[in-house]
Amino acid sequence: MSKNEISSQYARKSSFKGWPIGLRNPLPPVVGATSLVACIGLVLAYVAYMRRYVLHDIPLTAACTGQVHDTLCSMGRLSYYTVQHVRHHGPLSSPSPVAPLLLIHDAGLAASSYEMKPLYEHYAHERTVYALDLPGFGFSERGALAYSPLLYRDAINEFLASVLHGTPVDAVAFSLGAEFLALAAEHRPEQFRTLTFITPTGFSRADAQRRPSKVLLHWLLHPSWRRLIYDTLTSRIGLRNYLGSLQRHPTDRSLLHYAYVTSHQPGAEYAPLHTLSGALNTPDIFSVYQSLSQPVLMLYGQSVRAHFDLVDDLHTQLNWRIVEYKRCGDLVHFDDLHDTLAWLDQHLKNP
Numbered sequence: 001m002s003k004n005e006i007s008s009q010y011a012r013k014s015s016f017k018g019w020p021i022g023l024r025n026p027l028p029p030v031v032g033a034t035s036l037v038a039c040i041g042l043v044l045a046y047v048a049y050m051r052r053y054v055l056h057d058i059p060l061t062a063a064c065t066g067q068v069h070d071t072l073c074s075m076g077r078l079s080y081y082t083v084q085h086v087r088h089h090g091p092l093s094s095p096s097p098v099a100p101l102l103l104i105h106d107a108g109l110a111a112s113s114y115e116m117k118p119l120y121e122h123y124a125h126e127r128t129v130y131a132l133d134l135p136g137f138g139f140s141e142r143g144a145l146a147y148s149p150l151l152y153r154d155a156i157n158e159f160l161a162s163v164l165h166g167t168p169v170d171a172v173a174f175s176l177g178a179e180f181l182a183l184a185a186e187h188r189p190e191q192f193r194t195l196t197f198i199t200p201t202g203f204s205r206a207d208a209q210r211r212p213s214k215v216l217l218h219w220l221l222h223p224s225w226r227r228l229i230y231d232t233l234t235s236r237i238g239l240r241n242y243l244g245s246l247q248r249h250p251t252d253r254s255l256l257h258y259a260y261v262t263s264h265q266p267g268a269e270y271a272p273l274h275t276l277s278g279a280l281n282t283p284d285i286f287s288v289y290q291s292l293s294q295p296v297l298m299l300y301g302q303s304v305r306a307h308f309d310l311v312d313d314l315h316t317q318l319n320w321r322i323v324e325y326k327r328c329g330d331l332v333h334f335d336d337l338h339d340t341l342a343w344l345d346q347h348l349k350n351p
Contacts (some may be wrong), residue, residue: 073158076141081131083124106175110259136271143267147274149282152180172196194351196297199330202285204307217277230269246330256267256340295351301328
């Protein structure tokens with residue numbers, strides 16, 4: 001027998017003819033089913049772990065020094081920190097020589113008054129300072145409220161009417177809080193002496209085209225997974241990445257710790273999930289910024305979230321001072337507190 005015949009005979013004996021007609025290889029469905037079961041098992045194990053071991057009743061401590069007070073407004077309890085360096089009793093017609101300073105934080109994933117702490121602690125030595133916990137954050141009312149830009153606008157104005165009785169303030173707001181402050185200042189301009197925005201949102205053409213998604217909001221707030229989604233986003237790793245993106249310098253560890261604690265309170269997920277859906281953004285906010293009559297200082301860093309292609313449209317407005325920080329992130333007052341205070345001092349003393 002020749003070598004070719006032997007090779008041909010061996011090939012016929014050893015070759016696999018395939019599965020009989022009408023039958024398919026059972027391995028792919030088995031592997032797929034096994035993978036699916038494994039994935040479901042991992043998801044269920046993750047859900048069980050999050051529900052059992054992630055605490056949602058960690059005691060919340062004060063973000064700032066001074067006293068913590070409450071006032072009742074139409075949206076429920078509003079909490080605020082204050083240091084009464086100088087008491088202000090004057091009505092609108094006779095304001096105190098040094099206006100109170102109001103600080104307003106962001107409405108992000110784990111926002112709190114701690115975001116304004118460097119400014120609060122500095123100015124508490126020389127004037128009356130208030131740091132407001134916005135609804136859904138800090139010690140203020142948390143829960144299933146109908147969060148919206150107008151709710152935050154009214155919260156700021158009601159706070160000023162209730163606590164300061166019409167005394168005009170110098171107000172400083174960070175990020176999305178700047179949009180709320182702008183709305184409040186447009187609605188009740190007599191309550192604000194000066195305005196300062198730190199890396200504010202709403203200065204991009206893309207912002208004007210963005211619309212809130214009711215479908216996304218409804219999905220995010222579904223009782224079956226809203227807390228799971230939020231706990232995943234506000235895990236220590238998630239917050240480290242999030243806060244790290246807001247600073248050019250190493251993330252402030254105290255800020256990171258407080259962000260974790262405040263985001264693990266009962267009802268902490270409602271307001272931030274509204275933010276994620278876009279429900280707290282005002283599409284035409286830039287026109288509100290343009291309409292402001294108060295002296296305005298804007299300090300902004302190199303943000304990964306906000307863009308500022310509309311800033312040039314404000315350079316012709318005499319009541320605006322705009323400062324860009326090339327070496328800072330969103331949290332300009334954490335990355336370069338010294339220069340931030342220098343600009344603020346100038347703005348507050350010579351509006």
